[in-house]
Amino acid sequence: MKKTGALFIVCGPSGVGKGTVCKELLRVKPEVKLSISATTRERRKGEIEGVNYYFIGKSNFQDMIKSGGFLEYAEVYNNLYGTPKKYVLEQLDMGYDIILEIDPQGAMQIKEKFPKGIFIFLLPPSMKELRNRIISRGRDDEDNIEKRLNCAYKEIDFIKEYDYYIINDDLSNAVNSLVSIIEAEGCRVKGNVDELIKMYKEEV
Amino acid sequence: MKKTGALFIVCGPSGVGKGTVCKELLRVKPEVKLSISATTRERRKGEIEGVNYYFIGKSNFQDMIKSGGFLEYAEVYNNLYGTPKKYVLEQLDMGYDIILEIDPQGAMQIKEKFPKGIFIFLLPPSMKELRNRIISRGRDDEDNIEKRLNCAYKEIDFIKEYDYYIINDDLSNAVNSLVSIIEAEGCRVKGNVDELIKMYKEEV
Numbered sequence: 362m363k364k365t366g367a368l369f370i371v372c373g374p375s376g377v378g379k380g381t382v383c384k385e386l387l388r389v390k391p392e393v394k395l396s397i398s399a400t401t402r403e404r405r406k407g408e409i410e411g412v413n414y415y416f417i418g419k420s421n422f423q424d425m426i427k428s429g430g431f432l433e434y435a436e437v438y439n440n441l442y443g444t445p446k447k448y449v450l451e452q453l454d455m456g457y458d459i460i461l462e463i464d465p466q467g468a469m470q471i472k473e474k475f476p477k478g479i480f481i482f483l484l485p486p487s488m489k490e491l492r493n494r495i496i497s498r499g500r501d502d503e504d505n506i507e508k509r510l511n512c513a514y515k516e517i518d519f520i521k522e523y524d525y526y527i528i529n530d531d532l533s534n535a536v537n538s539l540v541s542i543i544e545a546e547g548c549r550v551k552g553n554v555d556e557l558i559k560m561y562k563e564e565v
Numbered sequence: 566m567k568k569t570g571a572l573f574i575v576c577g578p579s580g581v582g583k584g585t586v587c588k589e590l591l592r593v594k595p596e597v598k599l600s601i602s603a604t605t606r607e608r609r610k611g612e613i614e615g616v617n618y619y620f621i622g623k624s625n626f627q628d629m630i631k632s633g634g635f636l637e638y639a640e641v642y643n644n645l646y647g648t649p650k651k652y653v654l655e656q657l658d659m660g661y662d663i664i665l666e667i668d669p670q671g672a673m674q675i676k677e678k679f680p681k682g683i684f685i686f687l688l689p690p691s692m693k694e695l696r697n698r699i700i701s702r703g704r705d706d707e708d709n710i711e712k713r714l715n716c717a718y719k720e721i722d723f724i725k726e727y728d729y730y731i732i733n734d735d736l737s738n739a740v741n742s743l744v745s746i747i748e749a750e751g752c753r754v755k756g757n758v759d760e761l762i763k764m765y766k767e768e769v
């Protein structure tokens with residue numbers, strides 16, 4: 362039976378642990394493909410081109426916008442981030458499930474262009490804990506921390522736009538939930554009705 | 566966060582292995598409750614009252630129909646089967662997930678009365694294999710085997726009414742899929758939006 366892959370969009374406020382959860386998912390379920398975003402922001406220590414991001418210049422990025430090369434793009438804290446469309450569509454067609462880790466702005470653009478996507482919102486155990494996580498990763502000054510927290514409050518208000526939520530209280534629990542969602546979505550009748558009926562009728 | 570349980574309806578043609586899959590599910594996930602059906606059919610060897618079924622007389626069964634005591638009921642091969650409503654609603658309200666193993670006739674009645682249910686269709690690996698399974702359990706004569714297979718063909722045509730399908734080629738794979746579906750449905754945003762928003766806003 363020919364199956365198309367599904368696109369899983371993992372979203373959530375800055376600092377909630379999207380990157381860690383997705384990285385661990387790829388370890389336990391290596392058949393899932395990761396969509397690599399393009400960004401104009403500077404490379405952080407330890408980040409690898411084509412693994413963490415495609416690091417591209419602002420004018421290249423704007424050319425890709427004009428030619429419709431992005432499934433979504435957004436400006437976040439003065440940097441551009443985007444999802445190159447071609448790779449995602451090719452992998453889905455080949456039957457692979459794809460995971461895409463993005464911020465809520467990008468997620469809502471994807472929802473418009475690709476409503477078949479499965480939208481997952483990662484939540485912190487509490488707002489207090491989110492603050493602790495942002496502080497402990499040590500990337501932001503006090504002003505930025507407040508900016509991120511205010512943003513998080515607003516983003517949670519849009520949770521109704523998502524299909525699933527996962528509370529990231531414990532990495533392994535969160536990853537297990539994500540694996541269950543991916544496997545359950547692989548059992549969806551919708552989109553496979555004709556193929557399923559054909560499969561049993563052709564035997565006669 | 567207060568959560569309501571979900572009702573999982575496991576359905577599929579006669580002989581596909583619904584009973585075995587549900588039994589194994591309860592072993593690996595004992596927190597799930599099984600809905601016990603009432604039936605007027607005779608008890609088979611090894612079946613226990615209140616565990617496999619509530620075995621009740623025809624007139625008792627008809628009284629319960631009249632008083633609206635069933636979530637669904639159906640006549641299958643000259644016997645009445647039904648799902649007593651009270652137990653299911655109570656357990657859901659207490660936050661338990663419930664699994665209900667029924668034939669496709671009953672499933673469609675439940676869908677009408679309880680559209681929030683999660684409908685799962687268990688499929689055989691092939692119709693040939695379904696025939697083998699029906700023969701090997703040794704309960705049916707040739708006529709009945711054909712009746713069951715014809716019925717199965719018709720039932721598969723209604724697969725679009727279901728949310729999920731599971732191909733029961735291997736017991737442990739089928740049970741894993743069922744576990745994933747139950748866990749993924751526990752992460753659904755729908756029905757929990759207000760509770761989720763409240764949870765984060767109340768901290769302020």
